[in-house]
Amino acid sequence: MIDFEEYVDLSKFSTIRIGGKAKRVYFPKNIEEVQYLIKKSLDEDKKYVPIGVGSNLIFKDGVLDYIFISTKNLKGFSFEEKGEHIKLFLEAGVSFKTVLEFVKKYNLEGFENLSGIPASIGGAVAMNAGAFGTEIFDILEEVTWIDNQGSILKSKKEEINHSYRYTSFQKEGFVYSATIILKKSDKDISKIIKEHLIERNKKQPLNLPTSGSTYKNPKEAPAGYLLEKAGFKGKKVGDVGFSEKHANFLVNYGNGTFSQLINLLQNAENTVETLFGINLEREIKIVQ
Numbered sequence: 541m542i543d544f545e546e547y548v549d550l551s552k553f554s555t556i557r558i559g560g561k562a563k564r565v566y567f568p569k570n571i572e573e574v575q576y577l578i579k580k581s582l583d584e585d586k587k588y589v590p591i592g593v594g595s596n597l598i599f600k601d602g603v604l605d606y607i608f609i610s611t612k613n614l615k616g617f618s619f620e621e622k623g624e625h626i627k628l629f630l631e632a633g634v635s636f637k638t639v640l641e642f643v644k645k646y647n648l649e650g651f652e653n654l655s656g657i658p659a660s661i662g663g664a665v666a667m668n669a670g671a672f673g674t675e676i677f678d679i680l681e682e683v684t685w686i687d688n689q690g691s692i693l694k695s696k697k698e699e700i701n702h703s704y705r706y707t708s709f710q711k712e713g714f715v716y717s718a719t720i721i722l723k724k725s726d727k728d729i730s731k732i733i734k735e736h737l738i739e740r741n742k743k744q745p746l747n748l749p750t751s752g753s754t755y756k757n758p759k760e761a762p763a764g765y766l767l768e769k770a771g772f773k774g775k776k777v778g779d780v781g782f783s784e785k786h787a788n789f790l791v792n793y794g795n796g797t798f799s800q801l802i803n804l805l806q807n808a809e810n811t812v813e814t815l816f817g818i819n820l821e822r823e824i825k826i827v828q
C-alpha cells in the first residue's frame with residue numbers, strides 16, 4: 541500500500557507556510573507507485589500535483605481534493621565515474637543540499653552556481669531552476685518521467701521543451717529521476733559555493749518563510765526593479781509582503797493567509813501593468 545496522510549496541513553509543504561488542507565498527500569517509494577497514482581488521477585478525473593521541497597509552490601486555503609504526490613520518499617542516489625566526468629543518477633526527491641555535499645566532497649564542477657536553491661531534483665527540473673548564469677538544463681543529460689496517461693518515458697534533454705524557468709513538465713508529466721553530468725575540477729569548488737551562499741544571504745530574506753522569486757524577469761527589466769519602482773518593496777497586506785530586502789521575494793511575517801497573498805499579487809500586477817505596460821508573469825506555482 542502506498543503511504544499517505546489525510547487532512548494534512550498543506551502549509552507544511554510550502555516554504556512560505558501558507559495554505560489549507562489536503563484530503564490526502566501520497567508518499568510513493570518507487571516508480572510503480574507513482575505510475576499507479578497518475579493512473580488513479582486519470583481514472584478519477586482528478587488533477588495530480590507533484591510536491592518537492594515546496595519552495596515555489598503555494599496552496600490556497602480550504603480543503604483541496606487533488607492527488608498530491610510528495611517526492612519525500614524518492615531519494616535514490618547513485619553515480620558512475622567516466623574519466624574526467626561523473627554522472628549522477630538522482631530520484632526526484634533528492635535535495636540540492638545532498639547534491640552539494642557530494643559535489644564538495646569530490647570537488648566537482650557544474651553544479652556550484654545552483655548552490656543555495658532550496659530545491660528537490662524533480663522540482664528543479666520541472667522549473668528549470670537556475671542562478672548565477674547556470675540552469676539545471678546545462679548539466680542535465682536525461683530524465684525519466686511519467687506522462688499523464690501513466691506511461692514511463694525516458695527523454696534526452698534535447699527532446700524536452702525548456703526555456704527560462706519553463707519546461708513542458710509544468711503542463712504534463714511527473715519527473716521521476718534525472719541524470720546530471722559534472723566534471724572533476726581544478727578550481728576550489730567549496731570556496732565558490734561558500735561565496736554564492738554569502739551572496740544569497742546578503743540579498744535574500746532567508747530569515748523568514750518565503751517562496752523565492754514571485755515573478756519571472758520580463759525582458760524589459762528585472763521584476764524586483766519594477767516592483768520597487770512601483771512602490772511594492774516592503775509593501776504588506778496583513779502578514780504577507782514583498783520583502784524589504786528583495787522586492788521580488790514574497791514573505792510571510794507570521795500568520796499570512798492565502799487571500800492576503802492573492803490580494804497583494806493582484807495589486808502588484810495591476811500597478812506594474814498600469815505604470816510600465818508590462819504584464820508580470822508568475823514564477824510561483826499556485827494550486828487552487
Ligand SMILES: Cc1cc2nc3c(=O)[nH]c(=O)nc-3n(C[C@H](O)[C@H](O)[C@H](O)COP(=O)(O)OP(=O)(O)OC[C@H]3O[C@@H](n4cnc5c(N)ncnc54)[C@H](O)[C@@H]3O)c2cc1C
Nearest residue numbers: 590592593594595596659660662663664666669670715752
Ligand atoms: C529562498 C529561495 C531562493 C530561491 N532561489 C532560486 C534561484 O536562485 N533560482 C531558481 O530558479 N529558483 C529559486 N527559488 C525557487 C525554487 O527553489 C525553485 O523553483 C525550485 O526548483 C523548486 O523546487 P522544489 O522541489 O521546491 O519544487 P516545488 O516548489 O515543490 O514545486 C515547484 C513546481 O514543480 C512541480 N514539481 C515538483 N516536483 C515535481 C516532479 N517530480 N515532477 C514534476 N513536477 C514537479 C510542482 O508541482 C510545482 O508546480 C528559490 C526559492 C526560495 C524559497
